[in-house]
Amino acid sequence: MAPFEALYGRRCRNPSYADLKRKPDEFAVGDYVLLRVSPMKGVMRFGNKGKLSPKFIGPYELKRYVPDKSHVLDPEPLDLDENLSYEEKPIKILDFKVRSTRRKDIKMVKGLWANQRTQEGVELIEMIMNARNEICMNIWIE
Known part of the structure; x- marks a missing residue:
């Protein structure tokens, strides 16, 4: 139930502008894809800074991932406080x-x-x- 429905007991009259017919993207091995890069203010990425920095990089070919035991990391336990913080020493x-x-x-x-x-x-x-x-x-x- 949407928050508006919970408050007023009826559906919202505003139209939804979301694309209801959009399907999730599906990729296969061998497809070429572009990677989205999050822009950061004042940081030079890929030779350009500011408005001229690229939003996407690539194309990259998708390859199949082969699982390997050496890729698994063993996390080290931390002494966390009740507010989930720890002291650096x-x-x-x-x-x-x-x-x-x-x-x-x-x-x-x-x-x-x-x-x-x-x-x-x-x-x-x-x-x-x-x-x-x-x-x-x-x-x-x-």
């Missing part, structure tokens, strides 16, 4: 540098977090790290 500091603006120097720290799999790390401002967690300073001093 830093493990070690990978790199440190100072970026200078006209008026002040900003200390940048690249750290490895507990829930990351790679050694890349994420750059953070030292002030934010100090405010979030005192463990960062303990690691930095050691």
Whole structure:
């Protein structure tokens, strides 16, 4: 039952402009398809920026997927709170540098977090790290 029907006990008088005769698209192996790209403001994709960025890319040929056990990922369990959030804890500091603006120097720290799999790390401002967690300073001093 539609919300309008539930409120007023009758059907809505506005016409529905949806295409009622539209059928879902069906594809077969070997068909050529275009992939839709979601535009992002200010991001250059495929050599063009803004209005000129393509909405679709391709064509790509559809191929049959062959299942393989190595494609399945085992998720690592996370310690979630009652509001379904978790706390990120830093493990070690990978790199440190100072970026200078006209008026002040900003200390940048690249750290490895507990829930990351790679050694890349994420750059953070030292002030934010100090405010979030005192463990960062303990690691930095050691």
